[in-house]
Amino acid sequence: MSLLLRKHKKQKGKAMKRLFVILMILVTAGLLVGLTSSDEGNVKEKHPDVDFSVSCVECHTEVTPDIVKEWKGSAHGKMNFGCYMCHGDGQQEFYAHPGSQRCISCHPQYEVDFSKTKASNCYDCHQGHTLKFHKTDE
Amino acid sequence: MSISRREFLKVSAAATAASTIGVSLLPGMQKELFADGLNWHKSVCRFCGVGCGIMIGEKNGKVVAVKGDAQNTINNGHLCVKGFYLQKVVYAKTRLLHPMIKKNGKFERVSWDDALSFVAKKFNAIRKQYGPDALAFYGSGQAETEETYIANKLFKGAIGTNNLEGNPRLCMASAVGGYLTSLGKDEPAGTYADIEKAELFLLVGSNTAEAHPILFERIMRHKAKNPDVKIIIIDPRKTPTDQVADLHLFPKPGWDLAILHAMARILIKEGYADEKFIKQSVNFHDNKKKITFEEYKKFLEQFTPEAAAKISGVEPEKIIKAARMFGKAKTAMSMWTMGLNQRTRGVWANNLVTNLHLLTGKIGVPGSDSFSLTGQPNACGGVREGGGLCHLLPAHRLVKNPKHRAEVAKVWGVPVKNIQPKPGKHTIAMFEALNKGEIKGIYIMCTNPAQSLPNASKYWKGLKEQFVVVAESFFPTATTEYADVVLPAAFWSEKEGVYGCTERRSQYMPQVIKPQGEARWDAFILRDLAIKMGFKKYFEKYKTAEDIWNEYISLTKGTDMDLSGAPYERLKKIRGITWPVPSVDHPGTYKRYTKGDPIFDALPAEKKKGRRMYFYGKPDGKAIVWARPPKGPEEPTDAQYPLALSTGRVLEHWHTMTMTGTVPELVRAVPIAYVEINPKDAKKMGIENKDQVIVETRRGKLQIEARVIDRPEPGTIFIPWHWEKWMANILTIDAFDPGSKEPEYKVCAARIKKA
Numbered sequence: 001m002s003l004l005l006r007k008h009k010k011q012k013g014k015a016m017k018r019l020f021v022i023l024m025i026l027v028t029a030g031l032l033v034g035l036t037s038s039d040e041g042n043v044k045e046k047h048p049d050v051d052f053s054v055s056c057v058e059c060h061t062e063v064t065p066d067i068v069k070e071w072k073g074s075a076h077g078k079m080n081f082g083c084y085m086c087h088g089d090g091q092q093e094f095y096a097h098p099g100s101q102r103c104i105s106c107h108p109q110y111e112v113d114f115s116k117t118k119a120s121n122c123y124d125c126h127q128g129h130t131l132k133f134h135k136t137d138e
Numbered sequence: 139m140s141i142s143r144r145e146f147l148k149v150s151a152a153a154t155a156a157s158t159i160g161v162s163l164l165p166g167m168q169k170e171l172f173a174d175g176l177n178w179h180k181s182v183c184r185f186c187g188v189g190c191g192i193m194i195g196e197k198n199g200k201v202v203a204v205k206g207d208a209q210n211t212i213n214n215g216h217l218c219v220k221g222f223y224l225q226k227v228v229y230a231k232t233r234l235l236h237p238m239i240k241k242n243g244k245f246e247r248v249s250w251d252d253a254l255s256f257v258a259k260k261f262n263a264i265r266k267q268y269g270p271d272a273l274a275f276y277g278s279g280q281a282e283t284e285e286t287y288i289a290n291k292l293f294k295g296a297i298g299t300n301n302l303e304g305n306p307r308l309c310m311a312s313a314v315g316g317y318l319t320s321l322g323k324d325e326p327a328g329t330y331a332d333i334e335k336a337e338l339f340l341l342v343g344s345n346t347a348e349a350h351p352i353l354f355e356r357i358m359r360h361k362a363k364n365p366d367v368k369i370i371i372i373d374p375r376k377t378p379t380d381q382v383a384d385l386h387l388f389p390k391p392g393w394d395l396a397i398l399h400a401m402a403r404i405l406i407k408e409g410y411a412d413e414k415f416i417k418q419s420v421n422f423h424d425n426k427k428k429i430t431f432e433e434y435k436k437f438l439e440q441f442t443p444e445a446a447a448k449i450s451g452v453e454p455e456k457i458i459k460a461a462r463m464f465g466k467a468k469t470a471m472s473m474w475t476m477g478l479n480q481r482t483r484g485v486w487a488n489n490l491v492t493n494l495h496l497l498t499g500k501i502g503v504p505g506s507d508s509f510s511l512t513g514q515p516n517a518c519g520g521v522r523e524g525g526g527l528c529h530l531l532p533a534h535r536l537v538k539n540p541k542h543r544a545e546v547a548k549v550w551g552v553p554v555k556n557i558q559p560k561p562g563k564h565t566i567a568m569f570e571a572l573n574k575g576e577i578k579g580i581y582i583m584c585t586n587p588a589q590s591l592p593n594a595s596k597y598w599k600g601l602k603e604q605f606v607v608v609a610e611s612f613f614p615t616a617t618t619e620y621a622d623v624v625l626p627a628a629f630w631s632e633k634e635g636v637y638g639c640t641e642r643r644s645q646y647m648p649q650v651i652k653p654q655g656e657a658r659w660d661a662f663i664l665r666d667l668a669i670k671m672g673f674k675k676y677f678e679k680y681k682t683a684e685d686i687w688n689e690y691i692s693l694t695k696g697t698d699m700d701l702s703g704a705p706y707e708r709l710k711k712i713r714g715i716t717w718p719v720p721s722v723d724h725p726g727t728y729k730r731y732t733k734g735d736p737i738f739d740a741l742p743a744e745k746k747k748g749r750r751m752y753f754y755g756k757p758d759g760k761a762i763v764w765a766r767p768p769k770g771p772e773e774p775t776d777a778q779y780p781l782a783l784s785t786g787r788v789l790e791h792w793h794t795m796t797m798t799g800t801v802p803e804l805v806r807a808v809p810i811a812y813v814e815i816n817p818k819d820a821k822k823m824g825i826e827n828k829d830q831v832i833v834e835t836r837r838g839k840l841q842i843e844a845r846v847i848d849r850p851e852p853g854t855i856f857i858p859w860h861w862e863k864w865m866a867n868i869l870t871i872d873a874f875d876p877g878s879k880e881p882e883y884k885v886c887a888a889r890i891k892k893a
Contacts, residue, residue, distance in 0.1 A: 053809050078358065079351060080378055080789050081219055082807050089802035105205040105222055108193070108215045 045097075047090035056083040056090065070129035086128065098128070180207060180713075181647045182637050183221040184280070184630040185792050187512025188212060188352050189639025191713055192221055194631055196650045201225045201631050210713045212330060212639070218351035219790055223801040224630065228654070230800035234613035234626040235655025245624065250656065254663070257581075257607050257623055258670035264579045264605065265297060274301035274568050274577045277526055278584035279310070279517030282635030282647075284686040285660040286520040287532065288677075289583065292664055295552040296673040300537050300562030301577065304526040305585045306517040307565040308592075311878035312479035313510040314522055316488020319877075320496070320508075320762055322755020323698045324522055324534060327730040328471075328507030329641040329716055334360050335505030338467035339369045340460075342394070342491055343477015343884070347378040348789040350475070350511050358382055368467065370460050372397060373477060374784060375814075375856055376849045385460055388851045389450040391782040392481060392771030392885040398490035399768060400446035401461040403438040405497055410465030412499030418749045420496050421758070424765040437765040449768060451851075464494060469505030475513060476786070480883040484875045486766040493763045502732040502751040512640040519638020523699050524690070528562035533694040537561055549693050552676055564879035565591075566872055572600025579605040583660055584627065586794040588616035589862055592881040593837050593872035609660055612796040616862050627660050628653035634683045635661075636709065642727070644704055645714030661686060695720075698730075698737060698755065771885040772873035773836070775853070779887035781819070782854045783835060785870060786884075791860040798860070811864035812845040814856040815890065820846040823890065830893035833857065835886055838868035841893050855890060859883075 050059065060083060061068045071077045076085070084090075086098040100121040104111050114120050127134040176195040183190040191210020195203030204225050208215035237253035238245040248256075264272050275293045277286055286304065293302040317324045333356050346354040361367045361382055371379060371386045372394055380386060389397055405411055422434040429437070443454030450457075464470055472495065478487040492501075492508040500506035512518050525532040535542035538559055547554035563571055569591060571577040577600075591597050594616075601620035608621040611629040618624050632653040638644045653659070661683065668677040680686050684706045694717075695702040703719040715726040720736050727735050731751045738752055745759060746752055752759040775782050790807040791798040798804045813833050815825060825831055827846040832839055833855065842857065842864050850856045859866035871886040 052806065055807055055809055057807075078381060079218075079355060080347070082790075084803035084806050085219060085222065089806040091806075092802045101203070102222075105203070106215065106217045108205045108208045 045094050047088075047094040047096075050090075052091055056087075067129050070127075074129060074131045076131060098123075176203065178205075179648050179650045181631065181650070182515065182639075182645045182714075183217070184224055184227070184515060184797070185218075185220045186350060187279075187514055187517055187640045188350050189515065189637065189641070189643055189645060189714070190217060190221055190352050191645070192217065192224065194648075194650050195225075196631075199651055201228050201651055207713065212641075212643070212713075213352045216352055216355060219804065219807070220792055220798060223798075223803060226801050227797045228629060228631055228651075230612065230797075232612045232614075232796070232800055233629070233654045233657070234610055234618075234624060235657065236626060237656065238624045240622050250658070250666075253623055253625060254667050254670050258667055260605050260622075261297075261579055261581075261667075262671055268578055270297050270299040271301055271562070272576070272578045273297055273299055274563070274571075274580045275303070276565070276568065276580060276582045276585065276587060277302070277304040277521070279304060279306040279512075279514030279521050281520050281526075281584045281660060282516060282633070282683075283520040283524050283638060283644075283690060284635045284683050285583070285664070286516075286524045286526040287686055287690050288661045288664045288668075288680070289581075290525055290532065291550050291552070291676070292668045292673070294531070294537070294557050295547065295550045296556065296668060296671070296676050298556045298558065300528050300558050300560065301568060301571075302526065302562060303528050303565045303568055304517075304521040305565075305587070305590065306514065306521040307527060307879060308590065308881060308883070309476060309479060309513045310510075310517050310522065311527070311880040312481065312484025312488055312875055313474075313512075315485035315875070315878040316492065316510070318755070319485060320489050320492040320764065321731070322753045322761065323730070325518060325642055325699070326507055326509045326640070327501060327732075328509060329643070329728055330356070331728060332469075332471050332505050332507050332509070333357060336360070336467075336469050336471040337367055337505065338463060338470040339367070340372070340464060340470060340472040340491070340494070341369065341379060341383075342372040342398075342472065342474040343479075343487075344473050344475040344511060345373070345375075345377040345379050345477075345786060346473065346475075346511070347381070349513070349787050351789060353473075353511070354379065354382075368463050370463060372460075374782070374851055374854050375786075378789070385456065385463065387450075387452045387456050387460060389452050390851075391784050391854055392774070392882075393450045393768075395483065395487060395490055395766065396441055396446040396449040396768040397452055397457055397460075398487075398494065399438055399441035400443050400457050401464065402490070402493050402497055402763075403435075403441050404443070404458060404461035405465050405494065406435060406438070408462065408465060410461075411497050415499035415750070416497065416763075419751045419753065419760055420763055421756075421760045422763050422765065425767070429765065434763060434765050441768070449770075464500075465498060467500075469503065470495070470498070470500045471506060472508050473511050475511045477884055479510075479878075479880055481880075481885070482772045482873050482875050482882045483766070483769045484880050484882075485877040486764070486769070489762075489764040489766055492761075496761050496763050502729055504729075510640070515639065516637040518640060518642070519636060519644055523638055523694075528564055528568075531557070532690060533697045534699055535693075535697075546693065549689060550676065564874075566874055566879065566881060569597040569600055572604050573597060574600075575603065577604060579607075581607045581609070582617060582621075583609045583664075584611075586615045586617045586796060588620060589794045589865055589867060591872070592867055592870040592883050594865060594867040594870075595838060596872065609663055610796075611657065612800075615794065615796055616865075625663055626653075626655060626657040627663065628657045632657065633659040636687060639714075642699075642716040643714040644701060644709065644717065646706060646709035648710070659683075700736070772882050773871050773886045775887045779835065779889050780853070781888045781890060783833065783869060783886050783888035784850070784854060784856050784884050785859040785866045786856060788858045788860070791858070793860065794862065795860045808858075810843060811858055811861040811866070812843045813890065814845050814847050814849050816850050816852045816854070817846050817848055818852045819855075820844065823892070825890070825892055831890050832893050833869060833888055833890050835869040835871070835888045837871065837886075840864060840866065840869055844890075855888060 190213035191207030206215035206217040447454040495501040495508040609625040634649040700718040703721040857866040
C-alpha cells in the first residue's frame, strides 16, 4: 500500500481511487467465499472504477500481489495468458468468479457434463490462479 | 461441492479420449457447457502462421463462441489469447459495412455497382493512358489462397502487369531466399512433428512465446517432460521466451552473422560435422563461386570465438558453449522469425542457420530441421505458394521462366503474352513508384501499409496523390485515410477458403455466417471488378470458391508443392494436410527430400544411391553451405544516434491492431505502446519508468512512455509496433535486403531524451 501511495503521490486522487479498489476487492472476495455456484450469467458483478489505461496485471501486482504470484507460477502465467481471459476486461465484461465456458474454449477435451460428476464447474477442483487441484477427497 | 481427484481424472481422461478419436465412449458424460443448440464448425485461426485449429460455435446465423479444435494436431485444442476472442472481432464496431467513395474529402456510401464501375473506369483510364505498369496490387498473407489467386490472374494475366505484391515481402521474403539458395526449394523440409522429437532448439531472432504462443507451449511441454532437452536463444533482447532457455546469447542488433560462422567453425574443428552427409549431399559456395570444403574451412578461420565476440558483443565462452550444445545433441531444430528475416542481410542470416544443420547432418531426420516460423496465417499458402509476389506465378513458378508463363497462361485461359517476363516492382519499389507518380492506381487488399511500411511517413505522399482502392474488413485504418474508394470485405467465418500454415499444411475454412452489412468475399469483388474492366471471358467461370481452388491445385500438379490430392471434399473432412500430396489417397509428406517424400521416392535409383537426402531443387541434388561475409546493419549506431532501435510484438496484439484493437480484453492487457530501455541506459539519461520520452531516428520522432526494464541489453531500445497512435514505423529504416527486398525493420540507429 505504501508503495502504491508513494509511487503515485503526484496524483493523490488516483491513489485514493486505488485504495478504494483494494477495499472493494477485499469486500468482493469476502462475498464470493460463500458462493458455491459460479455460473457467471447469474451474478452481476462490477469491477471497481479504476484507471483503465493501466493493464490488469500491472495494477494487480500492487493490489493483489499474492494472486499475481500464484498466476505467474501457473501454466497460464508461463504463457502470459492474463487475468482478462477468465475475468473479462473489467469494464464491458467482468466476472469476479468466472464460469467454466472460458476454460473449455481452450481445453475442449475436458468438456464434461457436470451433472454426472460431484463438481459443478472447473474451479471446484482447480484453484483458479495456480490451476492446481485444491479440493480432493483424498 | 467436491469430487475425488481420482474420480475427476477418470472422467476427464475418458472425455479426452472420446473427443480425441471423435467417438463418445461414455454416453451422457460429455455435454456442451456452451448454450444449447450451437452448431460447431471446424476452422482455422485468423491470426499468426501457426495454423491452430479452431471450432466456430454458431447459433441462429451468428458466431457466438469459439473453442480450440481438440482434434487438430497443431494445437490439440489449445488457443492463445488472440484466437480466444475471434468471435468478438467478427462483430467489431469498426467493421466496414458498405462501399464508399471519397467525394470532396468525405466518404459517401455508394452501391456495389457504382463502386466497382468507378474503380473499373479509373483503372482502365490509367491503363490506357500510362500502360499496365501504372497499376499495382498490394495484398496480404492473411488473404485466402483463392483470393490471392484471383488477384494474381487479374493483374498479371489480364491487366498485364507484374506489379503485384503482398505484405509477406515484409516478413517472409528472406526466408524464401534462404531456403531457395540453401536447399533449392522454398519452405521447410520438416513439420511441427519434429518439435516433440528434438533434443535441442536454437531460437534465433524469435520471441516464440509471444509471436507463436502455441508452438512455444509445445516446446515448453516437451522440455517439461524431457528435462534434458536444451534451448539456446540468440536475440538482442530478453523476452518471455527466456523462461525456457538454457543459454542466451545477446548479440548487438544486426551483428549475429559472425556468431553463426563461429559456431560452424567449432562444430567442424571439434568433430561434430557429419562428413558422410556432407560428401553425399552438400556443396560449398561463397558469394561468387563454388568452393571446396577445405576452402570453406579456411574462410571460417577468421571467425574464432574471440573474433566473433568482438563483432557481435557476445562472450566467446557462450559461443563455444552454444556450438558444443548444438553439436552434442542428437537432433536439433532451429526456429527463427523476423529477427533474421527483417534485415538487410536476411537471406544470408537464413543461410547461416541452415549451414549448421547441413554441416552436422541435422536435417531430414525426425527431430531435426532448419525451420522458419511464419508470421501470417496464409503467407506460405497464399503468397509464397500461390505466387503473390512480383516475380512469382502460382505453385513456386517464376514470371521470368517462359515455360512457367505458358503453363499458367494456359490454365488461366489468357494469351501468354499478357504475362510479362520481367518481375514487377517489389513492395518498397512499388510505394516509391507511387510517390514518384510512376504508379497511378493501386488496389490494396487486407493490409494496412500506411502503418506497416518501414519509414512509413515517407510513403504517405504517394498514397495521398494517387488513386487508391482499399478492400478491408475494418474502417478506419491508417491506410483507408488515403483511400479514394473503400470496399467492405467479408471476414473470417463469413467466407470459405484455404489457409496454408508454416508447416506446409493446407487447411479448409468454411463459411459459417453471412457477411456483415454489404461485405463481400474479396475473390468475388476482384472477379466482378475484372468483369467490369472488360475481362468477362477470363473470369465469369468462377462461381464458387471451390472452382478457384480446383483450378489452383491443377497448377500444383507435378510441382514440388503438389496439392492435387487435396480437393475441398477431402480438406473438409481432415485437419489439413502437408504437401506434397499428389493424390487423394496420399497421406501428406512429413519430411521433404528424403524417403517418404513422393518426389524423392519417384527419383531414379541411381540418383538416390547411397544418399539419404536428395535436394531436388538443386541441379546435382546437393544443398549449399554458404560462406557469407559477416555484414552488419545498414545503419549502425554512431555518436549522433547511439542506440540500436528494434521493433517487435506483444502476445496480446497483432500487426496494426485492426483486429486485436477491437477486443476490450486485449486492449486492457496492453493498453498503450512504450519504449523499453535498459536501466543502465535510463540512469545515464535520467529517464525513469513511465516518463514520457522522445525517440528519434534520422526519419522521425515519436513521443512515447518509457519502460525501464532489463529486457533490452544496454545500447538497445525496443518498441512494440502495433499502435497507430504510437507509430513505430515512422522511425524504422526502409533499407532492404538486395536479394529478398525485405526491409530492415529490426535495426536502426536512434537516440532518446526526456519529453
